[in-house]
Amino acid sequence: MKSRSAIILIFVSLCFCIGLGTVLLGEQTTASPLSSIIRFFPEGGLAPLLNPERSSKTTVLILGIDRFDRPDPELVAIWLLTVQPPEKNVLLYGVPTNLDLVEGANVTLESFFAWTPDEVVAPPFLEAIERALRVEVDIVVVMDEYAFTSMVDYLGGLPLEGDLGLPLDDHHLTGQQVLALHTVFASDPDSLVSLQANIIQGLIPQVQKLGANPDLDLLLALLPDHANVSIHEAQLAVLLSHLLPLDPELIEIQVILSPIP
Numbered sequence: 001m002k003s004r005s006a007i008i009l010i011f012v013s014l015c016f017c018i019g020l021g022t023v024l025l026g027e028q029t030t031a032s033p034l035s036s037i038i039r040f041f042p043e044g045g046l047a048p049l050l051n052p053e054r055s056s057k058t059t060v061l062i063l064g065i066d067r068f069d070r071p072d073p074e075l076v077a078i079w080l081l082t083v084q085p086p087e088k089n090v091l092l093y094g095v096p097t098n099l100d101l102v103e104g105a106n107v108t109l110e111s112f113f114a115w116t117p118d119e120v121v122a123p124p125f126l127e128a129i130e131r132a133l134r135v136e137v138d139i140v141v142v143m144d145e146y147a148f149t150s151m152v153d154y155l156g157g158l159p160l161e162g163d164l165g166l167p168l169d170d171h172h173l174t175g176q177q178v179l180a181l182h183t184v185f186a187s188d189p190d191s192l193v194s195l196q197a198n199i200i201q202g203l204i205p206q207v208q209k210l211g212a213n214p215d216l217d218l219l220l221a222l223l224p225d226h227a228n229v230s231i232h233e234a235q236l237a238v239l240l241s242h243l244l245p246l247d248p249e250l251i252e253i254q255v256i257l258s259p260i261p
Contacts, residue, residue: 057084058239060139061129063121068144068226075113076186077196080135085242093254094196096189101132101259120230132259139239140230147226149175154218155206158199190257197253204248 064077075097082091097110109132112125121140130137143151152158157172173181185192223229229236 057082058138059135060141060236061126061137062141063143064148065142065144067146068142071115073115073144075110076182078109078129078193079196080133080137082135083240083243085239088243088247088250090243090251091254092197092200092251093256094193095129095133095256096193098189099132099256099259101128133256134260139236141227141236143222143227145179147222149179150218150222150226151175152178152203155203156209157206159202159206193257194255197255200253204246204251207246 060081060083062077062079062081063075065073065075067073078095078097078099080093080095082093083089095109097108097113099109101107101109109125109128112122112128114122114125116122121142126137126140129135152173152175157174158178160171160173185195223233
């Protein structure tokens with residue numbers, strides 16, 4: 001169970017990486033075009049994708065923040081992961097933090113983001129997510145920048161596609177290097193979330209290289225100071241264990257740039 005929990009936590013952390021390292025495979029690289037891995041939602045939003053019988057579907061909201069020790073942490077990434085056991089398919093869809101909920105009124109998702117006195121995500125934010133995207137959030141995962149850099153390093157770094165002309169010892173960036181580059185697109189959430197899919201695509205193969213019994217000390221140390229889950233991590237492991245081993249062909253990555261009508 002511990003081995004499965006470790007790999008699942010790493011998989012979930014990939015979604016946080018999207019909010020912090022998107023320049024790596026962006027416009028200045030020779031990576032495959034975004035259109036090859038991003039399929040925008042069809043007319044009607046999620047309806048064609050979600051079966052009316054929702055009992056077996058589970059949606060995990062994955063949030064990236066800057067720091068847990070701040071009373072008002074900055075929201076840097078919003079992604080959702082949907083699974084339906086026993087199928088191994090995974091749907092990941094990202095949302096810009098400034099998603100406009102009311103056209104022309106400057107009412108965005110990030111404007112609702114806040115902590116409760118119990119240091120959990122405030123219900124109004126979750127309600128805004130569910131109404132805007134027409135989904136039901138079952139589990140919430142939050143990770144900070146320290147968790148992000150630790151997980152990238154644990155995976156062996158983020159592979160680069162093409163030669164960027166950077167002074168690197170190999171074609172991988174460390175967690176700190178990815179974090180340092182994040183600010184390039186931080187001011188443009190729409191472009192940022194579109195590029196984030198490439199980062200997930202690049203990190204998924206790294207998860208497959210871990211082996212059957214990875215060292216769990218780093219992962220256990222992240223909880224609860226730098227990452228938390230709204231249910232016990234063992235429950236999340238049971239839910240997602242059917243995905244192992246990960247099959248990249250069954251992982252679909254999508255981007256939402258406007259509320260679902």
